[in-house]
Amino acid sequence: MTTATATTVAIAGGTKGLGLTIAEALVVQGKHDVVIFGRKRTTDLDEKLPARLVIVDYDNIQNLTEALESNNVSDVICTVNSNGSSLSERNLIRAAENSSKTARYIPSIFAGFTYPIKYPAFAKCKAEVLEELAKTSLMYTAVYNGMFMDFYGSPLLKSNVDPFPMFVDISNNMAAQPGSGAQAIVLTRVLDVARFVVRLLDLPDWPKESYVIGDRVTLHDFVNMAEEVRVSLSGTKFHITYDSKEELEAGNVTELPCYSAVFAAVGKDLSKQLYSQTGLWIINNELDLRPAGTLNDIFPDIKSMTLREFLELSWRI
Numbered sequence: 029m030t031t032a033t034a035t036t037v038a039i040a041g042g043t044k045g046l047g048l049t050i051a052e053a054l055v056v057q058g059k060h061d062v063v064i065f066g067r068k069r070t071t072d073l074d075e076k077l078p079a080r081l082v083i084v085d086y087d088n089i090q091n092l093t094e095a096l097e098s099n100n101v102s103d104v105i106c107t108v109n110s111n112g113s114s115l116s117e118r119n120l121i122r123a124a125e126n127s128s129k130t131a132r133y134i135p136s137i138f139a140g141f142t143y144p145i146k147y148p149a150f151a152k153c154k155a156e157v158l159e160e161l162a163k164t165s166l167m168y169t170a171v172y173n174g175m176f177m178d179f180y181g182s183p184l185l186k187s188n189v190d191p192f193p194m195f196v197d198i199s200n201n202m203a204a205q206p207g208s209g210a211q212a213i214v215l216t217r218v219l220d221v222a223r224f225v226v227r228l229l230d231l232p233d234w235p236k237e238s239y240v241i242g243d244r245v246t247l248h249d250f251v252n253m254a255e256e257v258r259v260s261l262s263g264t265k266f267h268i269t270y271d272s273k274e275e276l277e278a279g280n281v282t283e284l285p286c287y288s289a290v291f292a293a294v295g296k297d298l299s300k301q302l303y304s305q306t307g308l309w310i311i312n313n314e315l316d317l318r319p320a321g322t323l324n325d326i327f328p329d330i331k332s333m334t335l336r337e338f339l340e341l342s343w344r345i
């Protein structure tokens with residue numbers, strides 16, 4: 029159902045993951061027309077998607093502009109995850125700028141902290157996207173939401189995002205804490221990110237950065253919570269190790285069993301670089317977002333799921 033003031037929102041990359049969750053949330057809310065931009069149509073996609081799929085060519089700015097104009101798209105929410113190249117999204121931003129119908133844009137940032145700004149070399153793609161947006165007349169806001177809580181889920185709690193646990197290996201009752209485990213990190217459930225993004229569309233003005241804080245916990249408390257939930261099932265305590273700053277700086281991390289699939293998929297060296305770098309960011313308190321204001325403050329009726337609730341629903345049997 030749409031209202032008389034309905035606008036059309038395009039979710040680029042909304043065929044899975046966070047984008048699909050945002051599309052589902054928008055359709056449930058029913059306030060806007062929704063289209064999903066994707067690169068190809070497969071037979072199962074039309075059944076799975078909550079909104080109409082528009083096939084686009086991210087290499088062709090004219091094609092993207094026509095897709096935005098012919099679908100009357102006022103707002104673009106980009107969730108493309110293009111592994112190392114920002115070209116698709118930079119082209120989409122140029123098309124949104126060219127489109128006579130499009131005024132607002134949420135880029136595919138959704139990060140654990142403001143690393144595109146602090147570490148542009150590491151987060152090259154995201155930094156390039158923000159630079160491209162700054163050249164336009166589009167209203168835009170980059171969303172920072174901490175780590176996806178869903179990375180620590182089990183099949184018991186459905187999510188459009190697959191598990192990708194770091195430092196806490198719940199299914200194997202193990203943890204490898206960066207440093208002492210005393211530093212806090214922010215984690216937000218993907219569905220809660222989607223809820224706040226949907227509400228963002230109601231705001232007449234957007235700051236350049238928007239923050240969502242699902243929960244804030246120290247790694248130490250995270251491991252304790254996971255252990256409490258799991259101990260009733262397995263009867264065993266977690267095996268906990270600590271990776272020192274020096275070890276992480278040397279690129280060494282404790283190889284948790286849950287990392288083996290990632291090692292196989294992207295190679296051990298690259299994976300260890302990611303885990304050790306993230307561990308160092310945690311030690312440096314970089315993942316403990318402390319913004320001046322949050323979307324949680326603006327929309328207090330949205331209650332984010334806590335990590336404890338998430339772990340109970342995922343792992344308590």
Ligand SMILES: NC(=O)c1ccc[n+]([C@@H]2O[C@H](COP(=O)([O-])OP(=O)(O)OC[C@H]3O[C@@H](n4cnc5c(N)ncnc54)[C@H](OP(=O)(O)O)[C@@H]3O)[C@@H](O)[C@H]2O)c1
Nearest residue numbers: 041043044045046066067108109110116136138140175176
């Ligand atoms: N804070 C965190 O912990 C965290 C964790 C994970 C991800 N993220 C961020 O959240 C956002 C969404 O991530 P996600 O995991 O939900 O994404 P995803 O499911 O991996 O991918 C989303 C979509 O990206 C599209 N895509 C992939 N390569 C592309 C390319 N070269 N050009 C255009 N489209 C492409 C695909 O759509 P089609 O194939 O249908 O075109 C895919 O459905 C990203 O900004 C990501 O960096 C944050």
